Amino acid sequence: MLSDKETDPAARAHLAETMDDRRVQLGLTWNQVAEKAGLTKEGLRSVRQETRKMMPLTKRGIEDALRWAAGSIDLVLAGNVPQVAVRARTSLLLSSSAVATAEHHDSRPTLERSTEESVQRWFTAELERRGLTAVDIIGPLDTLRAIADHNGQTLAEVLLESGLTAPGELIIRRPESEAVKNFRAEYERLAASPHLSKTDRKALQKLYEEALENLGKSGGDA
Known part of the structure; x- marks a missing residue:
C-alpha cells in the first residue's frame, strides 16, 4: 500500500535522491525549494531524511516547487518516474519552431545550425528555471x-517608442569569427607597443574601428 511506502526507509x-536530482536540474538550492514549497527548511529536511507520513499539502507544495505534476511524489514512492508539470505550450511552441527552422534552413552551415539549437535548448531550460512558459512571453x-x-x-519601433527597450538592445550579436578574433588580437598587440607615438596610436585606433565597421557590414567575414 502507498501508506506503507511513505514510511518505508528505502x-x-x-x-530524497529523486528530489535532489530534480533540484540540481532546476538550479535550485534546498532553501529555494523550501520557500517555493511553502515549507520551513526543517520541514523540507524532515521529508528528505525522515519517514514520517507527509500531509497532502506538503506533497503538493514540494511537487509545485520541483515543477512536478500532482501525484508525482506518490509515483516516486511507488518506484515510478515523476511526471514533469507540463507547461504544455512551451515545449510544443519551441519544438515547432525548431522543426520549422530545420525544414527551411537545412542548407545553412552545420556550425550555425548547432549554435541555434544550443540557444533553443538554453532558452527552454531558462524558461523552466524561472517558472515561465513560452506563452508568458x-x-x-x-x-x-x-x-x-x-x-x-x-x-x-513600438518597443523603442514605448521605452521598453533602447536602440543598443536591438542589435543582434553573433559570435565573432576566428578572423575577427585574430584581427582584434593583432590590433591589441600593436596598440600595446611602447614605441607608438600618440598620433600613430590614434591613427591605428581609427583604422581598427573602420575595419571592424566594414567587417560588420560584410557579415563578419574576413
Missing part, C-alpha cells in the same frame, strides 16, 4: 505586434 531514500509580444500592425509600425 522508498523515502529513493524519493509570446502573449505580450503578440499584443505588441497587433499594436504595431495597427499603427503601421514594426515591433522594434
Whole structure:
C-alpha cells in the first residue's frame, strides 16, 4: 500500500535522491525549494531524511516547487518516474519552431545550425528555471505586434517608442569569427607597443574601428 511506502526507509531514500536530482536540474538550492514549497527548511529536511507520513499539502507544495505534476511524489514512492508539470505550450511552441527552422534552413552551415539549437535548448531550460512558459512571453509580444500592425509600425519601433527597450538592445550579436578574433588580437598587440607615438596610436585606433565597421557590414567575414 502507498501508506506503507511513505514510511518505508528505502522508498523515502529513493524519493530524497529523486528530489535532489530534480533540484540540481532546476538550479535550485534546498532553501529555494523550501520557500517555493511553502515549507520551513526543517520541514523540507524532515521529508528528505525522515519517514514520517507527509500531509497532502506538503506533497503538493514540494511537487509545485520541483515543477512536478500532482501525484508525482506518490509515483516516486511507488518506484515510478515523476511526471514533469507540463507547461504544455512551451515545449510544443519551441519544438515547432525548431522543426520549422530545420525544414527551411537545412542548407545553412552545420556550425550555425548547432549554435541555434544550443540557444533553443538554453532558452527552454531558462524558461523552466524561472517558472515561465513560452506563452508568458509570446502573449505580450503578440499584443505588441497587433499594436504595431495597427499603427503601421514594426515591433522594434513600438518597443523603442514605448521605452521598453533602447536602440543598443536591438542589435543582434553573433559570435565573432576566428578572423575577427585574430584581427582584434593583432590590433591589441600593436596598440600595446611602447614605441607608438600618440598620433600613430590614434591613427591605428581609427583604422581598427573602420575595419571592424566594414567587417560588420560584410557579415563578419574576413
